[in-house]
Amino acid sequence: MSTHPNALSRRAIAMLKAIAEGRAELRCSCEPDLRVDGLSCCDQNTAHDLAHAGLVRAAVVTAPGRWAPAELTEAGHRALAGFPAAAA
Structure with a gap:
């Protein structure tokens, strides 16, 4: 996955x-799964791609298979910078 903002899907x-x-939370593993608002994400392949591209990571170290809060890396913040915030 390219980290160029135009290469990111909606x-x-x-x-x-x-x-x-x-x-969001990540399940800590070699293929980290993502859940948002407590629900499993519908596209785990994209979640894996984001993690492998270095855009997201677990905010805390935890045992393999455990869930941890997800956070953006510096690269993730840069990739997201070109997009407007969600409407309230």
């Missing part, structure tokens, strides 16, 4: 926004 942008808003 779904990837929505995932990054949810993470930035503190609404």
Whole structure:
């Protein structure tokens, strides 16, 4: 996955926004799964791509298979910077 903002799908942008808003968790593993608002994300392949691209990570170290709050990396913040905030 390219980290250039134009290369991100709308779904990837929505995932990054949810993470930035503190609404997401990652399951710590080599293929980290994502859930938003307590619900499993419908596109785990994109969640895996975001993690492998270095855009998101677990905010705390936890045992493999456990859920941890998700956070954007510096690269994730830069990738999301070109997109407007979600409407309230």
